[in-house]
Amino acid sequence: MAAGSREAVPPGQYVTRDFPVLHVGGIPRFDPQRWAFSIFGEVEEPVQLTYQEFMALPTVRVVADFHCVTTWSAMGIAWEGVAFTEVMKRVRPKPGARFVMLHSEGGYSTNVPLDVLLDEDVLFAYRRDGHDLEPEHGWPLRLVVPKRYGWKSAKWVRGLEFMLKDRPGFWEQRGYNNSADPWQEERYW
Ligand SMILES: Nc1nc2c(c(=O)[nH]1)N[C@H]1C(S)=C(S)[C@@H](COP(=O)(O)O)O[C@H]1N2
Numbered sequence: 001m002a003a004g005s006r007e008a009v010p011p012g013q014y015v016t017r018d019f020p021v022l023h024v025g026g027i028p029r030f031d032p033q034r035w036a037f038s039i040f041g042e043v044e045e046p047v048q049l050t051y052q053e054f055m056a057l058p059t060v061r062v063v064a065d066f067h068c069v070t071t072w073s074a075m076g077i078a079w080e081g082v083a084f085t086e087v088m089k090r091v092r093p094k095p096g097a098r099f100v101m102l103h104s105e106g107g108y109s110t111n112v113p114l115d116v117l118l119d120e121d122v123l124f125a126y127r128r129d130g131h132d133l134e135p136e137h138g139w140p141l142r143l144v145v146p147k148r149y150g151w152k153s154a155k156w157v158r159g160l161e162f163m164l165k166d167r168p169g170f171w172e173q174r175g176y177n178n179s180a181d182p183w184q185e186e187r188y189w
């Protein structure tokens with residue numbers, strides 16, 4: 001580390017130089033012909049985007065740290081993809097639909113309040129540090145929510161469900177904290 005540079009990590013985290021792989025289950029196979037991104041639940045009109053349509057959306061680049069609840073932090077990752085706010089331009093949630101469930105290939109899910117997702121650093125990423133995401137890191141598309149622990153950053157994401165009431169996702173049902181702010185050490189219930 002260069003003299004004078006200090007990386008700020010949340011309490012209880014250590015900095016790792018590499019980017020570990022962490023998930024439950026296998027790595028799904030990607031078929032661009034069958035892949036679709038679905039927006040459903042409490043919306044005025046459900047939306048489906050094909051892979052081509054999703055890839056045609058305007059792109060952003062976000063540099064952010066990534067904190068896993070198992071205590072590793074990967075610093076300064078450069079993500080490229082589509083801003084959550086960009087996707088929101090195509091959705092009309094019903095009044096009061098303030099919660100979102102992210103759905104991934106293979107049944108993984110995680111819940112995040114809509115106001116957290118509307119942060120400008122939240123994106124659907126398909127590139128990292130100048131190359132396409134590797135299959136194990138979520139190719140062809142993953143969510144990235146830098147201000148929450150890593151389990152909210154759903155890999156192989158395929159859909160957004162809008163909800164009137166909050167509902168726990170995969171890890172949230174298994175004792176992980178609903179809010180998951182690393183700076184508050186919101187790890188488990
Ligand atoms: N679909 C899916 N996404 C997932 C997970 C998972 O098990 N399945 N694990 C989460 C957890 S706990 C972390 S820390 C990050 C890890 O991302 P990485 O494997 O790219 O480092 O992915 C998150 N996204």
Ligand SMILES: [Mo]
Nearest residue numbers: 068069150151
């Ligand atoms: Mo994690």
